[in-house]
Amino acid sequence: MSHTSLVFNSPFFDTLNQKERDDNIAECLTCGICVSRCTWYDGEGGPNPRQMVRMAQLGLDDLLAQNPMIWDCMVCNHCTEACPMGITMGEVIRKARSLKMAEDLIPQDIRDGIKRRLETGDVNGFTKTDFIETIDWLNEEIKDENDDPKALIPYDQQGARYLYLPNPRELGMNVMHLTAMARLFYAFGEPWTMSSRHTDVTNWGYFIGDDDITRTMALQVVEAAEDLGIKTLVLSECGHAFVVLRKLLHELIGRKPGFNVMSIVELTLEMAEKGAIKLNRETHPYPIIYHDPCNLGRKSGVFEVPRRLLSMVCREVVELHPNRQNAVCCGGGGGLLQDSTSLKKRMISGKAKADQIRVAGAKHVATACLSCHRQLTELSKEYKLEVKVDTVAALAEEAL
């Protein structure tokens, strides 16, 4: 039994009640629509979206900031997608996580990752030396297969056209993905590079809702890219990075960066459509399910690009139901996947996704986010879905 007091115009309420319309926490109609839409159900824990919005609305800042729900939330916005007042859960949660009194609950892994990223430029603490060693080693391997020097992974190439910014997993557990991306660039035939100064597409400042940290991390990228004088920054398949670096960047750093931003999926599609590369759809002569990453799809409005690319490299794109705007989160969003203690939770939060995949029937799943990729792989194991999960870009590379 606990008491809490209704507060008018609490600091939190005020920050969330700035706009003429929409995103005004004050306007929640208590309709309960969001309650029915969160994909975490029939298991322990999980967020209750309306309770979270209401705590914010009623000025119960402490209650919300110290509630584990805000860390269970996958910030996927599925709940408020149908909100009649246009409230966006992502805004509420990110602001709630950023409150001073919310600090204690930040998962240790995320706290550590942010510290490492701020100190070393990489969330895993991967140093410049580590990077160079890894790439050199990879290049050795590449040489064995392809004697064209252009096939090697270039780094720190001034004036290259593209700068590829990888996901840390591509420099660790999943280097195969990086070599695949390198083969794609090789096929594009344009000068590209990586940066030894900055090697990390992720931005966990976004998870904790701290705009300052998010900006600092984004600037690490921007400065490295601008120094190299590249034209286009190409993002690895990563949902939240897409939101930060592609959708919010301008607003976040307060100026237009000196380069374009694209995801590798967008670039590959562009290359394929203008005929710079040829893709063989018979490489994958079976239907493949497409999973919309929330950050790419619902939050950034990119629905068709990955589908178009996928349809060029396999027999048929299978839709999950529902999809696109109403797609269901994989269950690992919002920083949940980045918290190593969350596996048990993620198997609950991802059950809806697992059900969807089972109903869809196909045995292959593609997505355009490496976090989703990992979560989906783990779901397949847990729920015995027996599906193989790939990223769209990796499948495209196979179809070259």
Added chain:
Amino acid sequence: MENRSHNVLIIGGGVAGMTAAKVLDGFGVHVHLIEKTDHLGGKALDWACMATDTCQYCSACLCAELVNQMKLLDNAKVYLDSAVTGFKPIDSGYQVTIQNKRQTVIHVQAVLIATGLKIFDPSEVDFYEYNHAGVMTTAELNEIFKEERLKDILPETGSPRIAFIQCVGSRNRELGLDYCSQVCCKVAIRQATKVLHQIPNASITFFHIDLQNFGKIFRTQVGNIDHRIKMVQGIPARILPSTDQEGLAVIQEDPENKKRTALHFDKIILAVGMRADHDNLRLFKDMELPVDEWGFLMAENSSVGKGIYAIGTVTGPTDILTSCEQGKKAALNIIKGLDMEPPEPKKYTIAVIGGGRDGYKTAAAMVQEGYSVVLLDEDNHDAPDHEGITTFRKSRLTGVSGVFGDFHISAKNEGHKWDADVSAMIIASGSRKKPLSRDGFEPFENSVMTFSDFVQKYPNNHDQIPANITFLLDHEAPEWKANAGEVLSKAMTLQKQGKYVTIIMKKMLVNGLNGQRKYDQARKAGIQFLRAASSPRITAGKGKGTINIQIKETTLPPEITLDIPCDLLVVPEMIQPSPENKRLAGILGQMIDEEGFLQSPNTRHRLTGSPRRGVFFTGSCHDETDDQDLDLEIDSIKASLRSLFSGHIQADNPATIHEAKCARCLTCLRACPHGAIILRGQFQPIIVEEACFGCGVCVSACPSNAISQQDEKKGINSDHPMSKVVVFACERSAYLAEMSIKGEKAGYKEDVQVIPVRCASSLDIRSILDPFLKGAEKVLVAACHEGNCRSMVGTRLADTRIKLARRNTGITESELAFRTIAANEPEKMFQLIHLAKSGKAG
């Protein structure tokens, strides 16, 4: 084309347009009624009868009856499958081109738009799984009811699990539909009631935001069902397709266990809202009519332009009865616009019973119409004397005799009596405010005040108003929409003055087209709304605020007790029926409803009428009315009076007493449900033609066979042999239903004779048994549902008589059956006749 007569164009053949056509036709106006489909009736004709054992007062059947009445109009021309394709102002009005197979150009002096609206289509949004066979709208459930197929669509075994989801396509700003559709709560509650009636073990979950629990009889209906269904605040907007035998699922919160769980259902019913019909926007643009951002016509006092009027749902969500009243009101406005002379209003005196807001407003309106008014104020309201109104203050009505056109009322005024002769009576005696019970508020009762006291204590000077004010709605009973509106307005004013305002409620009534917006604006402005999950408790203030209110809040975790620091708790007084109503009803020979308000809920006479011609009800004595409702009611009464005084509402086949045969037993006088029989001299009952409804109740009641009607019991008692099956069908319900049985089923007519009767109770035992003497094997008497009989008592009388006939003769129930039915139940009628033929009538 005849130039001398008045021509009026009505676009839209739904209830609103048809009602207006009927009234205008009575005045001899030439009506051109344009309907775009191939039949009259509009949306209301699609609605099914919601009756269980008794009428549920949905008023849908009125539409079927209206459609039939259209055939009988003298001056109306109906254009089906037609559209208006040209519209041009001319000197004397408008030149209109009507297009159907041919093109017709007509000249009219006035135009009435009643084109109705559309039902929201859930496939516009993609989260309701609307393609799934288990998901349907309330409109589709209606179809199922109409086809008598409910049992076919639900699983045979176990208890079928059904969910109703409210506000689908309403109250949603993101969809551009930020208004409450007003009727869907009523529709869904009645449907749930009907489902439970047909399938008593059905398990129903009702998801809603704020049940719009207001209006006559509806609170009672909700009270009858809410403990039999699971009411859940919060509406799902995601339906999980069924993966297995468990059925469709929606997710619901389980706050106690800090979880959210999937609930499974066999059927999910979406309570779809109303939206403007954008197909008409071009026409409206051509006509230069004001359209609001939702696409509804913005009518001011039913007018949208010079000589152009708009009524019904084209002006916003409206229920059937209100649409009908608007039809009457617009017809009167048109008549006035055409400068048609009223029939010497000064000749007529109208008695208005009741002082207060309702009474004075009504009286003033009647004076404006030119009538003389006698106002009987039971209290001593200090309203100014008004020219043309003779006011008797502190007077109690003690008796009413006579009939329409010639009532005699008597009253007592502090000991001495007075009486008056009046032509018609309007009861506008208002309601009472229940004193606030302060139980549970002590020892802080000084910080609690009623809304009236609050308004009185702080009329303007907001400096004196404390900083933190909390309003408490639904405190001891369901809130009235007027309370909710009042509190919202006050709260907004206070908020603008810098006060901190909290409103505690169980639900918010968002009445009217702009109700939702008002509520949205209040939240946006920073007024805090709390959904009480417990009764508020007051404790001493803890710093901020002199008191502290504690409640549990529905949308917060249950372990949380919310403290609301405040200085003043303001509670609107509950509105309740006046204790005088019962006495008044007795004097008037009228009923009170289950809550104690005047007037029976029977839709045949609502909104404002009664079974006694010339007796009307308005205001909060009979229904929950705000200012807008009251205005409409008064206007509709004005229209009815003008029709009555012009002699348009003619006695429909009146009865007459043959004095030579009359035994003067006065049975008829007691039996007449319409108060149409008076005494001449001391003992001779006579029937006043103007007051008689022609129901025939007296005819069958008279032990001396002294009463007859002009068109005597069509076909009964003829010498012709009768068919194997004879059906006596009430011509206001069963007979209309029979007439609309679809062509392909026509073969059922073989060996069946369907005989229309005025009212089932016009059949005496002899007539009921007569067919058996003439060779019939089965007799079925089909009457209106209980509560829907225009003559109030017909259903019960007929039922009793048939039981008596069976008892006296030994005829079994399978040979002589009695059933109730509504005009909009053709399939049920077909099945009844079919059963009678196949020998299973019982």
